[in-house]
Amino acid sequence: MSDAAERLVNLALYLASSRVPVTANECRSAGLGYPDEQDDATFLRMFERDKDALRAAGLVITVDRDDEAESYRIDAAATFARPVELAPDELAAVRAVAAALSADPGFPFTDDLALALGKLGTAGVAGPLATADLPDDTGDAQSHHARTIAEAVQTRKTLTFGYTNTAGEQKQHTVDPYGVFFREGNWYLIGCDRDLDAVRTYAIGRVAALGVNAGRPRTPDFERPADFDVTRHERLPFEYGLEQVAAQVRFEPDVAWRAERLARGRGTLRELADGSALWDVEAGDLERLATWIIDEGPAIHAVGPPELVYILETGLRAVADAHG
Amino acid sequence: MAKGPDTATRARRLLALLPHLRRNETIPLARLAAAVGCTPAEVAADLTTLTMCGVPPFTPFDMIDLLIEGDSVTVNLEAPGIERPLRLTIAEARALGAALDAAGFAPRSALRQKLLAVAADSVSTDELERTVRAGAAPGGIADLYATLAAAADEHEKVLITYFTGSTGRTSQRVVHPWALVNRLGTWYLIALCEGVGEERVFRLDRIRDALGTGEPFTPPTMVEYAVTPGPEHLPVAEIRFAPDAVLPDTRSWPGVVFETLGDGSTIARMPYQTVSWIARRVTARLGEAEALGPAEVRDAVRTLAETLLRTLG
Known part of the structure; x- marks a missing residue:
């Protein structure tokens, strides 16, 4: 008896090379590797699983129905990729990021990335030296959970997990996952907590005993809000907070070019007559914004609100006094 | 023993291999392995499986015909029906x-x-x-990344304009780009800086621009991927945090070791590369942290705080 992977390849080749659609029974009797002694129901279940596996690999299998039976064929236009032409610097960039991430267990999608690059023909050739170490020492577990959660985001299946918050309190959560993002060594989940009926952000490194609702696997458990966009939740550290305050930060002319990179698409930037960049941004935590300004400096200044300037003034005076 | 991939995953890899198998070509197993993200041993096993595959009526002319010898494979007969790569799932x-x-x-x-x-x-x-988002937002470093990756690939010297965070100065340097390294989501360039004749590490988000010079360089035989020296090679600052202060995490303060004292305060022992770097971190805590020593760090913290106070003025 052939092994299951062999049978799947045979089925793929059979469907891809057949000039006419073929029925399940034709596949069964074609010697592709389906056991002879199998009863009809068992065969049909196996055949359905095989078609799902081939679809997951990228084959687009279409179904023709008539009165007697369904027949199947590969939609070649929808299945096979066109060649991709990349400029030398684009190719080098893809190879560098692939070399770095495909060897990093902290990247949740290493296997899929390798297969994607194989399909694009960009893998398999030595590129620039590159390496990555995305998450911290919780990397492997975080990465595994992030992969599972990203899959649940796509299939819209509800998650359950234990969570330890920053205060050390543990609680069980049931969450409809809307999106995932990565920042500074951590993966985060954004989802609607069913008990709170509110959208919350969870550090995936703090998640334990993660479960995905296995009931009705082909049916989504929830609808994601149509306007959901993960980038709106990918905030800077000082943006978290209950009350948002309009703040202004100025970048001196020599470092104005850094403003766009540091702003990360948050707030609005404008250039002043002297070449400075002025950043209008909402802050939920002015103390953290004050810290951010010093951390990212020099040549970055608080303009307003007055409370922000006051926090900096009193804080800096305390620092100067303590070190006097 | 390590668990192998499940059947569906293995089938994906087998199908991904097929378009790489061109009739009458001899292909190194290492190249195929890299193309589908597995080891040469795994790819050899996959190729053996593929020799059992074909289409009805499964005569020798309907089978994938491969000859695996040593570390390469010769394709005598390719797979019928799947000659092009599949589109991305x-x-x-x-x-x-x-x-x-x-x-x-x-x-x-x-x-x-x-x-x-x-x-x-x-x-x-x-x-x-x-x-799904896994990185920097708009205004990022994509063009820079592509330029530096291509230069590293082609061993071409690059002129960079770099902002040094510790001094606030921007300077131009000719560098030999050796490697791109990502640590906790931040990209660094490891390069030889011609001006100082030594290896240096540059944060990509602080490189304003990069321009290939057209001049080649000889790459080193080996590159260390460390973006900071080991803590054993660095001086250590002793910093006291107030009892109610939120302690920094090890991502932003790499190598820090904490000791909680009886009064609830915490002593952080933090290896530092430059005085200006550690002074900025302490100052940014706005009074929650006090540098106890060494004296050069205390002085730098006071000087920085006073300088920043004047700019508020």
């Missing part, structure tokens, strides 16, 4: 999008659009972009 498109995110290529970037154009029709790239 949603999982593959997600992985590729996340990888490009990590290098700063925003969803609307030309490279990203070009690559994801080969995703299957059923893949909504718009939905993927709105639900």
